[in-house]
Amino acid sequence: MGWNxxxxxxxxxxxxxxxxxxxxxxxxxxxxxxxxxxxxxVEEVNPKADPLSPENKLIMATGPLTGTxxxxxxxxxxxxxxxxxxAVACSNSGGYFGAELKFAGWDMIIFEGKSPKPVYLxxxxxxxxxxxxxxxxxxxxxxxEEIIKKSHQDPQIRVSSIxxxxxxxxxxxxxxxxxxxxxxxxxxxxxxxxxxxxAVAIRGTKGVSGIKDFKAFMTATTAAxxxxxxxxxxxxxxxxxxxxxxxxxINEIGASPxxxxxxVQFEGARKISxxxxxxxxxxxxxxxxxxxxxxxxxxxxxxxxxxxDKTHFSVVNSPKYWGATGGLEYESAWxxxxxxxxxxxxxxxxxxIICNEDGMDxxxxxxxxxxxxxxxxxxxLTEEMIGLKAPFGSAEGLIELCKMTAEGRGFGKELALGxxxxxxxxxRPEFSMTxxxxxxxxxxxxxxxxxxxxxxxxxxxxCHLRSYTVASEVLGIPVKTDPLVTEGKPGLVKAFQDATxxxxxxxxxxxxxxxxTLADVAPQVDAACEGDWSVERLAEIGERIWNMxxxxxxxxxxxxxxxxxxxxxxxxxxxxxPAKGLVSGIDKMKPEYYDLRGWDQSGVPSKETLDRLGL
Amino acid sequence: xxxxxxxxxxxxxxxxxxxxxxxxxxxxxxNIAKSRIKVFNFEHEGRKVPYTCTQCAEAWCMHxxxxxxxxxxxxxxxxxxxxxxxxxxxxxxxxxxFGTVNYVADTGKVQKCDLCGGDPACATACxxxxxxxxxxxxxxxxxMRQWAAKTDxxxxx
Numbered sequence: 001m002g003w004n005x006x007x008x009x010x011x012x013x014x015x016x017x018x019x020x021x022x023x024x025x026x027x028x029x030x031x032x033x034x035x036x037x038x039x040x041x042v043e044e045v046n047p048k049a050d051p052l053s054p055e056n057k058l059i060m061a062t063g064p065l066t067g068t069x070x071x072x073x074x075x076x077x078x079x080x081x082x083x084x085x086x087a088v089a090c091s092n093s094g095g096y097f098g099a100e101l102k103f104a105g106w107d108m109i110i111f112e113g114k115s116p117k118p119v120y121l122x123x124x125x126x127x128x129x130x131x132x133x134x135x136x137x138x139x140x141x142x143x144x145e146e147i148i149k150k151s152h153q154d155p156q157i158r159v160s161s162i163x164x165x166x167x168x169x170x171x172x173x174x175x176x177x178x179x180x181x182x183x184x185x186x187x188x189x190x191x192x193x194x195x196x197x198x199a200v201a202i203r204g205t206k207g208v209s210g211i212k213d214f215k216a217f218m219t220a221t222t223a224a225x226x227x228x229x230x231x232x233x234x235x236x237x238x239x240x241x242x243x244x245x246x247x248x249x250i251n252e253i254g255a256s257p258x259x260x261x262x263x264v265q266f267e268g269a270r271k272i273s274x275x276x277x278x279x280x281x282x283x284x285x286x287x288x289x290x291x292x293x294x295x296x297x298x299x300x301x302x303x304x305x306x307x308x309d310k311t312h313f314s315v316v317n318s319p320k321y322w323g324a325t326g327g328l329e330y331e332s333a334w335x336x337x338x339x340x341x342x343x344x345x346x347x348x349x350x351x352x353i354i355c356n357e358d359g360m361d362x363x364x365x366x367x368x369x370x371x372x373x374x375x376x377x378x379x380x381l382t383e384e385m386i387g388l389k390a391p392f393g394s395a396e397g398l399i400e401l402c403k404m405t406a407e408g409r410g411f412g413k414e415l416a417l418g419x420x421x422x423x424x425x426x427x428r429p430e431f432s433m434t435x436x437x438x439x440x441x442x443x444x445x446x447x448x449x450x451x452x453x454x455x456x457x458x459x460x461x462x463c464h465l466r467s468y469t470v471a472s473e474v475l476g477i478p479v480k481t482d483p484l485v486t487e488g489k490p491g492l493v494k495a496f497q498d499a500t501x502x503x504x505x506x507x508x509x510x511x512x513x514x515x516x517t518l519a520d521v522a523p524q525v526d527a528a529c530e531g532d533w534s535v536e537r538l539a540e541i542g543e544r545i546w547n548m549x550x551x552x553x554x555x556x557x558x559x560x561x562x563x564x565x566x567x568x569x570x571x572x573x574x575x576x577x578p579a580k581g582l583v584s585g586i587d588k589m590k591p592e593y594y595d596l597r598g599w600d601q602s603g604v605p606s607k608e609t610l611d612r613l614g615l
Numbered sequence: 616x617x618x619x620x621x622x623x624x625x626x627x628x629x630x631x632x633x634x635x636x637x638x639x640x641x642x643x644x645x646n647i648a649k650s651r652i653k654v655f656n657f658e659h660e661g662r663k664v665p666y667t668c669t670q671c672a673e674a675w676c677m678h679x680x681x682x683x684x685x686x687x688x689x690x691x692x693x694x695x696x697x698x699x700x701x702x703x704x705x706x707x708x709x710x711x712x713f714g715t716v717n718y719v720a721d722t723g724k725v726q727k728c729d730l731c732g733g734d735p736a737c738a739t740a741c742x743x744x745x746x747x748x749x750x751x752x753x754x755x756x757x758x759m760r761q762w763a764a765k766t767d768x769x770x771x772x
Contacts, residue, residue, distance in 0.1 A: 068645050069635045069740070096631075103646060156648075179658060207638060207646020214643065225742065290661045294630035299742035301628035305661040324661030 001212040002064030002529035003027055004107045008128055010121060012195050013054060013113030017121070017128040022107050027064075028531055029614065031538075034090050035505035035545040037061035037079040037108055041088065042548060044110075047555035051083040051187075052169075052194040054114035060101065060160070060200065061109075063507025064529050067102030067208040067296075070221045071228055072509035074099040074296025082186035083194075084171045084364065084418055085436045085461040087553045089186035092465070092504060093160075094295030094303075095178030097202065100158040104204025115196040120148070120161070123202040133198040140164060140357045141176040148201045161199035162189040163358035168408035169193065170416040172364035172439075176356060180303070180326030181295065184361045186438060186460050217527035224512075224520045225299050231515035233475065238302040238511065239292055243330035244274035246442070246470075253474060253483065254577020255447030256334065257440075259341045259392045260370040261433050261566070264444045264574040268343025272333050276345055283309050288345055289327055300511060304328060306349055314350040314399050325349075326356050331464075334442035335366025336402075340373055341392035351402045358406035364418055367439025369401050371419035371431045372411075380426050386411045433566050436461030436558065445569050445586070447579035448473050450481070450489040453589045456563045457493065459549040465510060467496035477514055484578065486585035490593035498542035505545065544613040547597075547605050551615065560603035563590060617692050619751035620667065620728075620735060626745035627663040629656045636740035640731050649719070651728045652737045652746075665746055667737070668715040668728040670694055676727065679710035685727075692751065693730040701725055 005022045023040075030036040037059040049055040058080045065073040076098030082089035101109070104125050111121075118133040136144050141163040149157050158178060166173035166189035173189030174182040183189075211217050228234040237245045250256050251269035258266040270276060277289040286307070294301035304327025308315050315321040328349055336351040337343065355362045369390075375381040376390040383389050387410045390397040404412030414422055419439055423432040433440060438461030445452030450469030458466040469492050473483035481488060499518055503510050506525055518535040526533035569584040594601055598609030605615075634650035642649050652667035674694045677685040684700035685707060687693075696716075701724040707716045708725060716727040728735075730748075738748040750756070 069632065069639065071742075099647075103648065205646070205648035207642075207644045207648065209644040209646075211645075214639075218639075229742065292628055293663075294628035296631055297635070298628075298630050299632065301630060301743070307661065323659035325659075 001210045002525070003032065004102065004105050004210065006106050008106050008109045008123070010109060010111045010128070010130070011113050012111055012115040012119070012130070012197060015115070015119075015130050017130065019126070029541070030545060031064065031502065031505040031525070031541050032107070033061045033063035033066070033075065033077045033505045033507055034079065034092070035501060035541060037077060038088060038090060038545060038549060038552075040110060041079050041081070042552045045081060047081070047552050048557070049081060051081045051086065051191060054195070056081050056191060058111040058188070058191050058195065058197070059108055062098050062102045062107055063505055065524060066507035067099040068211065068221070068507075068528065069218070069297065070508060070524050071225045071299040072295065072297055072512050073507050074298065075507050075509055076101060077504065078175055078183040078188040080188055080191045081556070082188070082460065083190045084187040085438050086556055087436055087461055087558060088459055088549045089188050090460060090504070091174070091183035091185045091188045092510070093175070093177055093181050093183040094298065094509060095181030096296045097158045097160045097177035098507070099296040100202045100204045102204065103207050104202050105206045109200070111195060111197060114194065118196050118198050120199040120201060121197065122152070123200070123204070125204060125206055136198045137167060138164065141359050142179060142357050144199050145179065148199060152201070154203060157201050157203045159199055159201045161359075162192050163406065164408065165358045165360045165406050165416075166190055166193035168406075168416065170360055170405060170408075171418050171421075172361040174355075174359045174361050176359045180356050182356070182359070182361075185363065185463060189359050211528050212530055213527050217524065220523040220527045224516060224524055227520055228299055228512060228515050233477070233514040234300045234511065235515075238300050238514075241274035242292065242302045242304045242327070244277060244304070244328060244333055246330045247273035247333060248275065249474065250443060251338070253447055254574055254579045255444040255483065256338050256442065257433065257444045258338045260339065260374045260431060261444065261568055262374070263576070264447050264579060265577050266338040266341070266343070268341070269338060271343045272328075272337045272345045272348055277304070277306070277328065281309055283311050288349060290324060295509070298509065302511060308349055309346045312346040312350070313396070314347055321350065321353060325353055328352055331441050332362035332366070335363045335439075336369075336398060338442070339366045339370040340398055342395045342398050343393075344395040347395035347399060351398055354399075354402045354406055360406060363441050364439045365402065365405060365415070367433055368415050368419040368422060369398060371423055371433065372401070372415060373397070374431050375423070375426055375428060378428070380428055430567050433568070434462055435565060436562055438462040443470055444574070444579070445565060445584040446574040446582050447577065448483040449486045449585055449589070450483070450492055452565055452569065452584040452586045453489055453493045453593060456565055456586050456590065457497075457593060459546065459553060466500060467493045468500070468510070468513075469493060469496055471514060475514070478517065484582060486588045490589050490596050493593060494596050497546050498539050501542035501545040502538040505541065540613070544615065547609065547613055547615055550605060554604060560601065563603060617751040618733070618748050619670065619692070619754060620730065620738065621747045621749050621754050622665050623745050623747075623757070624662065624664040626743045627654060627665050628743055629654050629663040630742065632740040632742060633665060633737035633746055636736040640736035641726070651715075651726055665737075666715070668694070669713070670728075670730070675710040675712060676707035676716045679706045681706065688729070688732075691730045691733045694727070695729045696725055696727055698722070698724045
């Protein structure tokens with residue numbers, strides 16, 4: 001119940017598709033989606049495997065609440081070994097694709113091997129087959145989706161695909177579904193490209209009938225929706241302003257990494273904020289933002305829909321970009337904006353369009369371009385080497401570098417490697433703002449201390465979505481803590497990490513956790529799934545998942561020294577704002593965190609911990 | 616008082632809660648492929664439009680049916696398909712100018728919105744007020760109010 005109990009295993013090397021039963025014992029221990037798919041990954045993939053070899057596998061997984069009336073119940077995750085980090089990769093996406101997979105009767109798809117030629121997977125309920133994709137290779141995500149729908153004569157098909165970035169080996173390529181939603185981080189799209197798999201196209205008309213107790217489920221989901229509607233963040237701020245509501249807030253508290261983290265406040269933040277998206281433009285009197293867009297089942301609807309200024313240099317000669325499109329989210333606005341010093345709202349909107357259209361993670365792309373810009377300003381890279389002038393703040397430079405990367409053109413081939421490999425290559429590793437080779441996002445650990453520990457210990461490298469302590473340290477959810485101190489943060493990070501792993505395994509969006517705790521999630525899971533699902537059990541599942549991911553990474557060769565931040569954050573104090581004079585206190589927090597986790601000081605879970613969690 | 620479904624497309628976010636509620640109400644499962652209300656997302660224009668039967672007074676589907684399987688529910692004004700009578704000839708799907716009557720291959724019958732007997736599940740499920748169930752004689756009231764609010768009293772004084 002909750003699950004369809006059915007997996008699709010696709011052998012790309014031999015071109016076969018096979019149904020097999022879902023391991024229900026594992027489902028009871030790992031719930032679904034992130035947890036359950038990672039269990040399959042650790043059982044089936046050698047942690048030392050080359051991520052871009054046929055030995056690696058790529059798993060697309062739904063949760064038990066995916067495709068149901070639970071608010072935000074449309075999520076799916078992509079799990080694999082990351083080519084960017086070498087660690088476990090787990091990227092979560094909304095849109096409609098996940099629900100469609102569930103409606104077709106499947107819980108997850110495991111791709112293994114490598115196809116000898118480009119293919120796409122077509123699923124129509126029980127029927128699954130690999131089809132030739134040679135006509136799609138070289139196409140963008142948007143063109144791919146359109147061509148597939150047309151050739152199947154079915155506009156109701158949902159598509160997940162890679163763009164040119166994934167084909168070109170950009171190490172932070174995404175898998176994009178429903179035009180503007182992405183399994184974004186850690187290069188899951190690169191793995192897909194390495195397997196010659198262009199797209200997955202699904203039409204599911206069977207629906208979800210396996211709910212343990214429909215009546216109890218409707219009661220639980222209705223109550224939980226009310227909690228979201230009544231909450232200031234999920235009921236008002238996110239629908240009105242989207243995640244961009246954070247742009248001014250984070251900048252004001254001095255925690256906005258700016259110009260490759262040289263600064264912690266960006267003087268141009270207001271010009272690229274949520275508020276600015278609502279204001280009429282000088283050029284045409286229209287606002288950038290035209291509305292909001294929900295993902296499947298979501299009663300929050302934080303997604304943005306924007307229309308570009310037709311006279312902006314980036315699109316003035318390209319009418320195809322004049323229509324409505326995905327609008328700026330906070331992480332992309334920050335990564336492509338504050339981080340590069342560009343304060344041109346339209347340029348950032350277009351840079352994000354390139355990311356959606358060709359499937360690139362804007363956080364890693366922005367982090368890599370900002371590192372290149374610093375290398376340019378320091379004279380390590382020159383105009384001749386890059387092919388253009390790339391100082392901080394250059395909107396023209398930003399756009400061109402984004403295009404070059406997507407298309408695998410010139411210096412774009414070097415940007416495709418990510419900032420860690422780029423900076424290593426040019427002998428300035430200290431300019432790479434990464435953890436485990438993945439660019440960290442829009443919260444400076446000098447101004448929000450908990451986020452330093454979040455980044456350092458994240459199982460997928462620099463990332464905010466493994467323990468979003470910003471909720472507590474800035475927004476006061478569930479309780480307000482002081483962002484400038486390290487005391488209490490190890491416990492906070494652990495609690496957020498464990499709870500998040502449970503949310504990510506249920507089929508719902510982590511943004512619900514601004515309003516929901518596990519006490520809101522448990523009744524929904526309990527009504528949907530066989531077994532008894534308490535808050536304690538979900539938290540324990542979260543902790544089990546966290547330790548399982550950690551063990552995979554340890555076996556892949558990671559050690560405690562990889563749980564660290566770039567030197568800049570530990571040695572160059574914040575220059576302005578409330579955090580002025582502070583560096584990250586990561587070294588104070590880490591030992592206590594390991595203790596709380598039941599790990600030794602080299603970051604290895606103790607036997608007692610593993611026994612307690614049944615690992 | 617008769618009520619009618621009222622759709623304000625500008626409030627729709629394309630979350631599809633209405634489609635799931637419809638399928639749950641009528642089939643007891645979550646399956647948007649079985650929904651009698653559909654949301655259309657015109658992505659390049661940024662418009663999302665929920666669309667379903669308007670319960671025409673002189674309903675083409677009802678008049679076209681050769682076996683009288685579509686009948687008026689006097690209490691709600693809904694034109695209701697009686698599955699026991701329906702022979703699945705699909706003439707109503709051709710007669711309806713709006714496409715809101717559709718054939719269901721699984722059952723061999725047609726389906727259309729029946730207003731859930733007077734308590735439409737889509738309207739209850741809609742989180743943004745894009746779908747409401749209001750006084751059938753006053754579906755224009757909100758629009759009138761908006762225009763009324765623009766009346767410049769100072770200028771008319």
